[in-house]
Amino acid sequence: MSALRAIMDKMQYKNTTHPPLGQNIFHDEFVTSVYITPPTTDEKVSTMPDGLRMVLGIFLFVVFAVGIAGNLTVIWVFSRTRSLRTPHNVLIINLACSDLLMVFSMFPVMFISIAKNKWIMGEIGCDVYAFLGSLFGIASLCILTAIAYDRRCAICTTTDGSGTGSYRRVFFLTVVAWVYSFLWSVLPLSGKGAFVLEGYKLNCSFDYVTQTLENKLYVGFLFAGAFFIPMTIIMYSYTRVVLAVKQSRQSLLDMSKVKTTLVVRTFKIHKRQVKNFETAKIGMKLITMFVLSWGPYACVAFIGQFVSPTLVFPIIQLIPVVMAKSASVWNPIVYAISHRRFKRELRGIFLEKCCQGMPTVDETSATGSYTGEFFNDFNDLNCNDSKASTAV
Template identity: 35%
Template sequence: MFGQDDKRVYMDASMNLYYPKGANQLFDIPEDLKEVVSEHWAQFPPQHPLITHVFGILFFVLWVINFFGNGLVIYIFLKTKTLRTPTNMFVVNLALSDAIMMFCMGPPVTFNAFVQRYWMYGAFACKVYACVGAICGTASLLTMVVIGYDRYNVIVKGFSGVKITAGKAFIMLVAIWGYSIVVSAMPFFGWGGYMAEGGLMTCGYDYLSQDWNKKSYMWFAFVFNFLFPLALNGYFYTKIVKAVVMHEAALKAQAKKMNVDSLRSNADDGESAEVRIAKVAITNVMLWVTIWSPYAFVNMIAVFGNQLVVTPLVSQIPAFIAKSASCLNPVVYAISHPKYREALSREVPCLGIREEKKCAPAGSDTKGQESVQTKA
């Protein structure tokens, strides 16, 4: 591809990039691919091949981490009988969604990055690639909302909360996937669109087109696939943090009245289960905001703001960061689960994880505390 020809893009021995005078990023793009390539990218010079190669390597690393991380979550939850509960179906679904996303996106981009400087699979494959990413991304976000609701239901509502049975969990998962598929498939039926992203190596939402059809779809996706789920998750975890802080304060007040240091039998073991729950809750929301917000706001800036600030890297980097969520979710939603860690240390001892099951003193009532720890 990169021969030393004054009519083609090439690198010299010092990795300097050369391209024909006046060439832009759309230089030498096939005609049949221009259907999904915005003219917006024509104002930028060709990307340096090393940038493409770096993203190819990063996608490969994400895919490997995703494969083992989510694979372990699915394996452990399905193999361990005590973990096969209705509410844990949501964690497995999150791992499944993330695994599908990177399985479909990691290898094609990695291979493409070292073969061609632009999307090499054709316009229709670009739309399918973007649609799969939209489906899995939406399903993951909505699953995290349901996980937040489940934890809110148990920790805040307690016995007055709605009990989630296997049937209810299954219906909720069907609704999540049904909504994600229908909404993400709309560009194939005339509402919205998909396009090649800034580096021309991946595909996503068409947020650069100026017609109202595309803009209205982006507005819908921003509100109902990002803002509304974020607001729900923020509400659930805010209530969880408030509940555990109030519970912790009540225990300390009662201990003070009884003139003891703590009412907990395991007070010397470090921070309480309530504090751990609060930390996990805050981490969940902060990760959501940190990972998904850059991609969402770059999209909306391009739709309703100044498109000149949306350079190839400004487009490509947030898209990559959003996909990194598929590797972080297993850590946040599974590793924080005590019983999962116990099963992992037992089923996969080669990882070196040592999780000891703590036994409560005879006669002590730990049922309520155990239920809280299990949800942490």
């Protein structure tokens, strides 16, 4: 019996995932080395099913085409239109540039890897790929944070409600966002954490599976510094914006009984605040789509590092990764649906290039109809006040 045990221990069950005879299956060292060791770039062939590869390849191609076209359109329209070249929209252009670089650097490599059923970039390529994905992903969230902070400053701190920002403030916020993102992304290249292949070994990201103190510290600080702190700033900023606009409207309602110069001035301030609030609502939609896209990936990484890495299967890793990378295409769609001036300018450019001779939307009339809604609200307040006085 002892001879059999010695032979079995010597063989070490090299072709199976069971522990050697007599070794506890729950031994930490064995579980770490066999069950939850992250894949390395030496493992060439992917185990992704063919059907899933085909579906994912088609999806990536569509998202790549939409992301390139959409973000280029945003950059082009905001850059060529003088009325849209405002300090606030500089942040919008930066966000579009970050999304464009994310799509351009991530999707072709992953698409080709899926087509060849193996990672094509090697170990150094894995580091570069993961670094760029981390840089542009964190940069997008930081720029969204800068947009929220800029809207709060514009609406809550200006005394006249004009909401005009300054290029100096926007330039400062932009530099801080990119430098902050670079610092978090470069840490794994300097030995604090690591970049590895994940899931079906067709995509590289930071290592959230290996159970080491260094990895836990990096992932924990990454969650706090690159996700929770920006989200807290965003929630606080937009909460202040909503409360400021609500308070302004309440002040207008209280003062509507007296027709004085102060009432007219208060109404103008409120009108400007509401106009800027429309811009802030676009930022709220952008951050909502960002959280919906990146939230599942953040949850998977948290589970893999702090709950149980054995719960993180390849398919569970794959779906959140694809959702996170597709966040780059939502911003142009939100602008096309919600941004009035962007839609008006894009329609005008399209009619000018493709349908010459056809009438375009008159910007003056559009602005007049937009502001007319607020004057109607002001008149309604006065009418209601008159009816109440008559009733008394």
